[in-house]
Amino acid sequence: MNNSLAVVLIASGVAYGTPLLFAALGELLAERSGVLNLGVEGMMLVGAVMGFWADESFHVPTGIALALAIVVAALAGAVMAAVHAFLVITLRANQIVSGLALTIFAGAAGLSSYLGNDLQLSDKPARHAFGPLLPKALQNLPVVGPILLGQNILVYISWILVVGIGLYLTRTRPGLNVRAVGEAPSAADTMGINVTAYRYAHTLVGGALAGVGGATITLALTPQWVSGITGGSGWIAVALVIFAFWRPGLCLVGAYFFGALQAVAPELQARSISLGPTVLWTNSLPYLMTVLVLVVAASGTARRRLGAPGALGTAYVREAR
Amino acid sequence: MRVGIEQRLDRPRWLVVAVPVGSVVAAFVLAAIVLAVTGHNPVSTYKQLFEAGFLQQGSLTQTLTVATPLAFTGLAAAAAFRMKLYNIGAEGQMYMGTIVGAGAGLYFGGRGGPSVFVIGAMVIGGCLGGAGWALIPGVLRAFFNASEILTSLLLNYVAGLLLTYLIFESESYWRQTTGFNATVFPTSKPLPGSAIWPKWVLGLQGGLTVPLGAFLAVLCAALLWVAYRRTRFGFEVQVAGDSERAARYAGVRLRRKVLAVMALSGAIAGAGGASYVGDFSHALDGDPNGLQKLGYGYTGIVVAALGRYNPVAVVVIAFLLGGLENAGNTLQGVDFPAGLVGVVQGIILFSVLGGELLTRYRLRVTWRQHAPKPAPAPEAAA
């Protein structure tokens, strides 16, 4: 039963969706503060390569090495995000162009591959990799075993993050403040909320989560480093935030849906089911579905209630005093 | 001390030149720091880059093979960004240009038409392929208000998959199906001679070869400059890019403009695709490690942004960045890591973006003390 295609697809949907989920949650935090960061792909790649490097370099027990690797990946993502934050928050550069610049700088043909080559990380499996957290007996339970209980610790951390970010945004004072900063920065500023500090903080945390998302790929999903290994996941994560109407719970649903779509082709190949001429469609599915979802999300009638933060993409300029 | 930022009311002419130049200098300094930190000597690396890009025997010819597609994708991005339409799908639109352009070359060349006619058909085909692909995000933006940034980007991946599929996973029209090699390894059908674009050799660096595509790109830039500066169409695009409400008031039909500009942008990228096939690859390049690894579409965004969306500047920048890319390709090896060129490009882009602040705002540093004195005893006013 646990080998049926449906169960396997859902289980690998969770596994493939976890990098997307981390990155989307990070982007969600940045966007909620009013900063659009299109550099997710680049931040993920730098997180992926630095996490992999840390995993290789520290000669410590597995658990500690992996924990260190995640911390390094988060820091690397945050440093990348800091460049974007400085440009768009302090220097008021165009957020779209700056985000694209970040992807070019850090992306598949930039810093991540520079580091991968310079540190000679290609063509070898990860020294330590994340494996299932819970005992074998639990993993073998029907259906819930592979889907819920057979996952690695990063999956469980991402669940905690979904709940935590949801509560943070709706039930805490900093959460209220960050939403105000993203919706109406001048109103927030009038009430003494430091718009700049909130935007920096959330953009940086967003970058850190994107970095962790990247490391999830190189240390758990496919434990190796290949230049450009994210293959557009960062962009799908950006689209996911729109699809999820800027809500963490819906991010989880969307991430697992797209994770499952990404898993379809490799899973069918693993079962030597020949795709024939449909290979093009199966491979294109995640991208085409994302386009479709964007269209549906954009033309929905609930946009006013659920739409983008009011000040998303705009620099906040306090009037001269 | 307080550092204030205030808007400039006038924009001195020297700033328009000084700031980009200063930004590029700053970028090379920053990139030097990255190099030094990772254990490379910046001075010798830059020297090598410059020599391999522009000075060595035959280097300019190589630079042109990179600069030509970059000029097309840069112009494509500039055409759309002018109207604040962030078409980042030049990559995919270029692939579609190679597919239709190569198709036209194979078909019309195979029937033995005159070369001028075949090449013309390839250019038109490339334009149609790119424009058609760009119209998908265009329609989604105009009629469904879906972000063209994401849709155009996601379609790049789909176009790449299609490109690979045509050569490696199907028995398509573009694939070589006869001959010994073709049965061992999937290869693409070579273009007939009449579909190969001409080149001109100049007496520079022992024979600088200029491909037809380079001239086409320059022509394209000139036309784009005229179209945006001196025509009604360009006027409307400028208004629409500045303020949608003012555009509606001025009677600009926004949906049509979105479609037209996306199609124009895609057509330019598609023409670049046709040029890539006719000038350089001479067959459809379906290899995932070929055209798809070069990322001309993305670098084109850098080119457009550095040229501030001015078509003439875009061509110049495409040549300079083409040299940089070419040097990166030539030198790639143990002591010259891949990805370095992307890093340098990214840093240049960041510096120019940051430097733009200085053309729009002026920094003012004020020294002032705030020692609130007690207010004098109140008395009735007036």
Place this chain on the structure above:
Amino acid sequence: MPTTGPSVPAAGPAVVMRGITKRFPGVVANDHVDFEASPGEVHALLGENGAGKTTLCQVLSGLYRADEGEISVLGRPAAFGSPRDAIDAGVCMVHQHFHLVGRFTVAENLVLGDRRGAGRRFRIHPDAVDSQVRRLGERYRLPVDPRARVWQLSVGEQQRVEILKALYQDARVLILDEPTAVLTPEEADGLFVTLRDIAGEGRTVIFISHKLNEVKAVSDRVTVLRGGRNVGTVRAKDVTPRSLATLMVGRELEGPRTPARERARGEVLLDISGLWAEGDRGFPALKGVSLQVRAGEVVAVAGVAGNGQRELAETIAGVRPPTKGEVRVGAAVLKGGDPRSAFAAGVRYIPEDRLGTGVSPNLSVAMNLELRSFRRTSFGPLLRLRRMREGAQKAIAEFDIRAAAPETQAAHLSGGNVQKVVIAREFAGDLKVLVAASPTRGLDVAAVAMVHSYLLEAAASGAAVLLLSEDLGEVMALNDRIAVMYEGRLSEVADRGSLEEIAMRMAGGHPEDGQPDREPLEV
């Protein structure tokens, strides 16, 4: 109307401002202004547009720093670096453009930046916050639903939220900038009761206005600003509206406006019949509007903002498609939703949103002057750049536009000069119908006079002029006929001299009924 008079006496003044000077590039907004207000009083700041009232209050509320001068609040010296500093010192300002977060609930808006109430803790308990908000609303007779989303509230209700926000912060000094501009006369009366209540608790209310009657009615003292200077502080009960007006304008006002100028009335040029159109949110904003304007006539449409004036102007100009009905210019029926055909038929439009619609802000003055006519002046698809430049130079000279060159960006001009660009453009060529939507909002006195003279000149030259304005003074001064817009419907005022009838219609009533048919104010 509440009774005026000194309430709760207190020790010293609540606010003292001495020698406040605030300069902006090219303008001295406040020139050594002295001002003071006592606890427990409603103190009006009176002055014309551009007199420096708002700037003075923005200095007091920490939005701007004064270039010179000293401030003390409740006896303590104050040097506010930000609105937050002012709030902490007890000074809150309700701006004309509200500083509310539209997608937040009322309660969320109130606890934003809270440092003392139920929202100050890290964890927010929505129920505790809601009940605190509800209690506050009941205490000041400002009923609100704490769970309502602000964007769903009417403008009057949003203003109530702003006032509650200030009271939630326990403001000792409450400043309101032209609070009645967005209210019906009836809502304004309700506001005045609230303001007296607030002052009755020993708080200070500073109230910016340029309306003489309401200043006289609600305030204890009045400070009059003219040209950035304080020209006097008087007790409200010692003055008449007329003497206030003299102080405000600096000269004796002419008598009431003379009725119907001698002007030739021609045939009907603008003929609107049964016009329906949707607003931005997709609800009907025009509900069967019919109106005729003759050549040489100025029809003024009064009304509180948001009752469909903007939609009416846009529909006539072709920017907004009608859902029903038609607009005729002379004999020709305009194609709905097509600004080009409206323009071709001779409809000229001065939009309310000057910078952003009226001109394209980052384009040159020369391009903006051709914003609507470039299709006609071009040579086939090619623009005639030299002719555009020469035309711009001529317009700059003729309309006295203060721009460095035809290439200057429109955004770098002052409001009055931007309006001159719009007027220069709309007056060029064949002008048959002129639609002007709030054409003087935010302009200084000289620019207002300039705009008015152009409107009258257009009528004198035989155009049909439709003026939509919230400024009753402007409506009274310029009209040949008056109509009032209320909730998407237009009704003509029979007696164009009767302010009472206009006010009644603005609140949705009819003189025959005697009773306005508004819904109750409660949420």
